Amino acid sequence: MMSKVWNYYAGPCMLPDEVMDEAQRDFRNFANTGMGLVEISHRSAEFDKVAKDAEALLRELLNVPSNYKIIFEQGGGRGQFAAIPMNLLSENGTADYFVTGHWSRCAYKECAEKYGNAVLHECSYQDESGVWHVDYSKMTVSENSEYCYICLNETVNGIESFTLPDTKGVPLIADMSSDIMTRPIDVSKFGAIIFGLQKNVGPSGMTITIVREDLLGKARKYCPSILDWSVLSKFDSMYNTPCTFAWYMAYLNFKWIKNLGGVEELERRNIKKSKMLYDYIDSSDFYISKIAANDRSRVNCVFTLKDESLNDEFLKLSKAKGLIGLKGHKVLGGMRASIYNAMPIEGVQILVDFLKEFAASHS
Structure with missing residues (x-):
């Protein structure tokens, strides 16, 4: 079962549920x-x-x-x-x-x-x-x-x-x-x-x-x-x-x-996930991506709020809704959503829905 929070930290990051479940079983009794x-x-x-x-x-x-x-x-x-x-x-x-x-x-x-x-x-x-x-x-x-x-x-x-x-x-x-x-x-x-x-x-x-x-x-x-x-x-x-x-x-x-089907299948998923997130950001006048489309990371989506005075409120509300780890690196600031291999498409859709909701409530 998926955890109650969505983990967008850049690392350590979320791991697949199946992997965590197997490790939990082996933690006390490994290979009998x-x-x-x-x-x-x-x-x-x-x-x-x-x-x-x-x-x-x-x-x-x-x-x-x-x-x-x-x-x-x-x-x-x-x-x-x-x-x-x-x-x-x-x-x-x-x-x-x-x-x-x-x-x-x-x-x-x-x-x-x-x-x-x-x-x-x-x-x-x-x-x-x-x-x-x-x-x-x-x-x-x-x-x-x-x-x-x-x-x-x-x-x-x-x-x-x-x-x-x-x-x-x-x-x-x-x-x-x-x-x-x-x-x-x-x-x-x-x-x-x-x-x-x-x-x-x-x-x-x-x-x-x-x-x-x-x-x-x-x-x-x-x-x-x-x-x-x-x-x-x-x-x-x-x-x-x-x-x-x-x-x-x-x-x-x-x-x-x-x-899953190897790294080829993971690439297909990562392209789909990152496209969903960047497509929304590009369509919005509330959020900004400052990376050229051809050079954007598929796994670390860095973006800013147009009005950065809302940063603290954004992070507080996202955490309250179970979206964890969206604060950007201390060197750069802004926001960052890390959507590594273990992040399912559902987690990206939930993030996009939150971005839309937050933008609508502050427009």
Whole structure:
């Protein structure tokens, strides 16, 4: 049964009811072991099966080529902002950062301030009317570049990149924390893909890295072993005690996605959901989307009220009606509705109905 509230938080986010129900059953007695899910050893046969099945499902769902390793790591995206240069950037090397919003800028700063020569490419801009666009022509490769970094979906800004830059053979490293599993991707076009679980895959506390084998073995001497992709790969992601609960939840989500029809079916649903929401906002003179239509995120709809003095009232009333998490990120303000994979079309329709009702009562 659907919960009494609709969860539009950007992460941790809502998870599918079926997944939550199965996890609830296993929480106290996992696989008839008599032990709870969070109590069993990561070395047990029961968890070993979960780990192997999770990787196999992920490979199947994303058609991950055999020459890519899949690593289940502790932590989140900020840890990978450091892990990427420490694994791939030589002491005197150069890396290109294609910045389209808040998180790619954070990744750039982490590299530039601590690890080496990071070249900043400002790849988004506001036009005369205040609308944001992605400028792919700015995604150029520097001489002797060792990798290029891109965040394909900027959760704070509501910008999603649907075109990949031509990096001329230089490995493209992508943060897909918020749009992984929402649409098909060609993994072979990337040197590595990293994503936190807490948007479309599971709870917070774990990051998955999909990395091409030839990029392993390049880590700096001072790279902590726990962030060294080569070490983690060698130990099958169990160099330390992993976050077994998050790994298990990822497994359940991968099963749920496969049973739905895979990422192709999720893309169809996400297009339909986002179109419903953006179509209403565009038809309204009460709400404003400041993102160009071709660059709007399908999973993080960022918008503002034309009269922002109504923001507090909007959030108070929406919460009272069971619509939770609509406040925009503190960096940008405004409103944000995150409608990830687990959000059904019903949840988007209820949100649109509320937007209409609020606008009508304040017109």
